[in-house]
Amino acid sequence: MKDLTINGCKIVFSEAGFATLDQYLKDIEHSVSKTIILCDDITHEVCLPRFAERLENLDPQYEIIEIPHGEEYKNIDTCTQIWESLSDIGADRHSLLINLGGGVVCDMGGYAASCYMRGIRFINVPTTLLSQVDASVGGKTGVDLGGLKNIVGLFTMPDMVLVSGVFLPTLPEYEILSGFAEMIKHGLIRSRSHWEELSSSADFDIETLERLVYDSVHIKYDVVLEDPREKNIRKSLNFGHTIGHAIESHLMRTSRAISHGHAVAIGMVCECYLSIKECGLSEDFVAAFKEYICGIYPVVDIDEGELDDIMEIMTHDKKNSSKGINFSLLKSIGDVSIDHYIPQEDIKNAILFYTYQ
Numbered sequence: 001m002k003d004l005t006i007n008g009c010k011i012v013f014s015e016a017g018f019a020t021l022d023q024y025l026k027d028i029e030h031s032v033s034k035t036i037i038l039c040d041d042i043t044h045e046v047c048l049p050r051f052a053e054r055l056e057n058l059d060p061q062y063e064i065i066e067i068p069h070g071e072e073y074k075n076i077d078t079c080t081q082i083w084e085s086l087s088d089i090g091a092d093r094h095s096l097l098i099n100l101g102g103g104v105v106c107d108m109g110g111y112a113a114s115c116y117m118r119g120i121r122f123i124n125v126p127t128t129l130l131s132q133v134d135a136s137v138g139g140k141t142g143v144d145l146g147g148l149k150n151i152v153g154l155f156t157m158p159d160m161v162l163v164s165g166v167f168l169p170t171l172p173e174y175e176i177l178s179g180f181a182e183m184i185k186h187g188l189i190r191s192r193s194h195w196e197e198l199s200s201s202a203d204f205d206i207e208t209l210e211r212l213v214y215d216s217v218h219i220k221y222d223v224v225l226e227d228p229r230e231k232n233i234r235k236s237l238n239f240g241h242t243i244g245h246a247i248e249s250h251l252m253r254t255s256r257a258i259s260h261g262h263a264v265a266i267g268m269v270c271e272c273y274l275s276i277k278e279c280g281l282s283e284d285f286v287a288a289f290k291e292y293i294c295g296i297y298p299v300v301d302i303d304e305g306e307l308d309d310i311m312e313i314m315t316h317d318k319k320n321s322s323k324g325i326n327f328s329l330l331k332s333i334g335d336v337s338i339d340h341y342i343p344q345e346d347i348k349n350a351i352l353f354y355t356y357q
């Protein structure tokens with residue numbers, strides 16, 4: 001698993017990645033005034049020991065900033081607490097922040113580091129499958145504001161990202177499945193062989209999972225490298241998200257919250273259905289794909305009376321423009337097509353395809 005480099009940020013993997021990070025810590029030892037590790041209460045307990053014991057050159061005097069776990073804490077108030085903690089600790093422009101946690105810790109920690117004293121160095125160590133395959137590449141950092149996700153933030157690069165399977169065994173099945181949906185998405189939009197391997201088994205050992213994570217990260221990396229600012233092909237990463245995100249928000253509003261990946265899995269089924277008419281995707285594949293998804297993710301009942309709310313959320317999504325609701329769809333497995341605007345009636349039918357047929 002070769003290192004990947006994007007805009008000066010090195011993404012390193014597995015045991016070799018730990019060695020690279022260890023060497024990096026040694027190299028910068030004299031230029032770093034303080035090392036601070038940001039984690040949530042869960043990653044503090046389950047991930048920090050595994051992380052620290054693998055690094056000989058981690059400053060033994062490192063400080064810890066702990067935040068409560070969960071998306072509801074990904075906001076400017078928690079960020080302010082991080083800045084206050086940094087200041088209390090005496091962090092200066094030569095300090096290093098290591099973000100050890102899922103997407104919440106990495107997104108918020110990256111943002112906090114980029115603003116503190118106009119920017120200090122930071123390293124991301126994503127510890128959930130979702131953050132490894134999705135948040136590890138691309139430089140997006142930020143926090144939520146009110147009900148709006150990631151509305152305040154920056155594009156900014158960590159010095160290094162370490163992606164390692166050592167953190168995955170403690171992750172609940174629910175979280176594993178959440179990340180797995182993004183991996184399926186990577187296969188469907190860009191690589192038939194990746195999709196075939198992912199769908200060939202329901203259970204992977206850690207070594208196989210690490211390699212599949214690498215392949216997924218590589219796909220996202222290739223896409224982001226081609227289009228860092230989401231002007232064209234990066235939109236393909238939204239496959240499954242236009243409908244998935246609206247369903248995710250609707251279920252949250254109606255107190256039936258599911259994970260992000262679960263919603264994306266449902267969204268992919270619906271958007272595959274749209275791809276039949278719009279892009280000529282095989283009907284047989286779409287039927288088989290629906291069965292596959294319903295076999296691994298619990299089926300969610302959505303009835304016709306709920307469609308108006310879901311449509312309303314979709315219309316207000318920040319990714320959609322005055323031209324209508326924008327979709328990235330599939331021509332075939334591994335071949336995506338961007339910028340499709342689909343009539344609302346067809347979108348509703350696609351959601352009903354998931355629930356009823």
Ligand SMILES: NC(=O)c1ccc[n+]([C@@H]2O[C@H](COP(=O)([O-])OP(=O)(O)OC[C@H]3O[C@@H](n4cnc5c(N)ncnc54)[C@H](O)[C@@H]3O)[C@@H](O)[C@H]2O)c1
Pocket residue numbers: 040041042043046047069070071074101102103104105107127128130131134135136137138139140141149150167168169170171172175178
């Ligand atoms: N920057 C990006 O490009 C990008 C991409 C995708 C998602 N995101 C963001 O990431 C967030 C979602 O990420 P997430 O699913 O990792 O959420 P998360 O950070 O809330 O982690 C999910 C839960 O898993 C726990 N956890 C983390 N690592 C663990 C481990 N190894 N063992 C056991 N428990 C562990 C956490 O404490 C938390 O309770 C969202 O805020 C989303 O906006 C960002």
Ligand SMILES: [Zn+2]
Pocket residue numbers: 134182241260264
């Ligand atoms: Zn996603």
